[in-house]
Amino acid sequence: MNIGIASERSGLPAKTIRYYEDIGLLKPDRGDNGYRDYSTSDVHRLRFVQRARGLGFTVSECRQLLSLYDDTGRESADVKSIATAKLVEIDRKIAELKGLRDVLSHLVAHCHGDHRPDCPIIDELAGAQPGS
Amino acid sequence: MNIGIASERSGLPAKTIRYYEDIGLLKPDRGDNGYRDYSTSDVHRLRFVQRARGLGFTVSECRQLLSLYDDTGRESADVKSIATAKLVEIDRKIAELKGLRDVLSHLVAHCHGDHRPDCPIIDELAGAQPGS
DNA sequence: ACAAACCTTCCCAAAACAGGAAGCCTCATC
DNA sequence: GATGAGGCTTCCTGTTTTGGGAAGGTTTGT
Numbered sequence A, B: 001m002n003i004g005i006a007s008e009r010s011g012l013p014a015k016t017i018r019y020y021e022d023i024g025l026l027k028p029d030r031g032d033n034g035y036r037d038y039s040t041s042d043v044h045r046l047r048f049v050q051r052a053r054g055l056g057f058t059v060s061e062c063r064q065l066l067s068l069y070d071d072t073g074r075e076s077a078d079v080k081s082i083a084t085a086k087l088v089e090i091d092r093k094i095a096e097l098k099g100l101r102d103v104l105s106h107l108v109a110h111c112h113g114d115h116r117p118d119c120p121i122i123d124e125l126a127g128a129q130p131g132s
Numbered sequence C: 001a002c003a004a005a006c007c008t009t010c011c012c013a014a015a016a017c018a019g020g021a022a023g024c025c026t027c028a029t030c
Numbered sequence D: 001g002a003t004g005a006g007g008c009t010t011c012c013t014g015t016t017t018t019g020g021g022a023a024g025g026t027t028t029g030t
Helices: A003-010 A014-022 A040-054 A059-067 A076-110 A120-127 B003-010 B014-022 B040-054 B059-067 B076-110 B120-127
Strands: none
Touching: A003 A014, A003 A040, A014 A040, A040 A059, A040 B076, A059 A076, A076 B040, A076 B076, B003 B014, B003 B040, B014 B040, B040 B059, B059 B076
16 A cells, blocks of 8 residues: 555654654565555554654654564563563553643642642642652 | 752753753743752652653643643633643543553563464554544 | 862754655546 | 646755753862
């Protein structure tokens, strides 16, 4: 399929898809006309990256995550340790998002309208030390 | 407090803190020596941005989120609608992270070792259409 | 007073894109 | 089969969000 369709299906702009090819995240076939030809599996990779990027993973982290799928030549233990590390990170992110959620919903519920000099909820959130 | 301490407490490099000042995310006082002087509240803002950035919010989204705290002059309904929109987004992110978590943990549990041509879990994940 | 460790501004570079030009390819329509 | 719209290509430039490092002022400890 052409890049336009792949863009539609992955949720990524064509520009970005070409960029990802540039930096080696995927390597679609080329038709006789020189057009890129994306497989369903390419689209899966792209969607995966689209999600991960939106969740604060860097491109190089995405590369690592993708490598978990491309590990035919890789040691199983190696894959497992990377994946496990990512799982920890994901759990941390989930916890942080929940924290953020709490702050915002408290803000909506309690802090609307009056001129609050310093909302205690912010203090609470900010008080939690960052996961090292 | 000086930028070094603020950096330590917020988890952001001094460089980044100065950049955030440049683009108007915060405006610390200046001492007689020209040094920036950060308040506890400044550090809270910085920590907040640090978190939100790590969770995939753009700087301009962070600006919006911060504005929820700075809304003394803003209409309450306005704040509420922005905050509510952000809450929806956060919930989506949480759901996506959970999805990612599932994929990875399934990968660790089931897909280790053998040469799998196409893991069904990936298909499943990629099959879910993006939240419009 | 002198060095170490801060801080300042300024400039350049890199990562991750976005915009736009110039030129092919394709496809429907006349 | 020409023609025009739209999609694709590469290439170049620009923006955002930083990070590195130079050149120089400040503060602090000894």
